[in-house]
Amino acid sequence: MTASWAWMTLLVAxxxxxxxxSALPRTQGFTRLWPSLYCLFFIVLSLYLLTLSARYLPIGTAYAVWVGIGAVGTAIYGIAYLNEPAGVARLVCLALIIGGVAGLKVLSPSG
Known part of the structure; x- marks a missing residue:
């Protein structure tokens, strides 16, 4: 796996x-079978892909980028589909996370 593949794997993770x-609320505390299985599948896949990318990227960078993608993506999902607030301050904070993730990518030794 090359560094570019590691970054792509991390994005998919x-x-x-x-x-x-985004599916966690539908599990109702993991008491509903199909939403729970959906969540478990993507939890395992996400962690597996993170471990693959961490073979080629610094773990601190890989983990921070992974968490950033998850946090921003989930917040955007909440705004778009769950009618969560999209105030200016919240959007600025999300932009700061995106900037931090982009900075980690640019400044990563594996580029």
Whole structure:
């Protein structure tokens, strides 16, 4: 795996995190079978892809980017589909997270 593949794998891992986090409310505390299985599948896939990318990227960078993608993606999902507030301050904070993730990518030794 090359560094560019590691970054792509990390992006997919972050998307998988958004997939499971956005479905968590539908599990009703993991008491509903199908939403719970959906969540568990994407949790396992997300962590697996994170571990693959961490073979080639610094773990601190990989983890921070993974969490950032998950946090921003889940917040955007909440705003778009769950009618969560999208105030200016909240959007600025999300932009700061995106800036931090982009900075980690740019400044990563594996580029």
């Amino acid at each position: 972050g998307i998988c995190e958004v997939m499971y986090a």
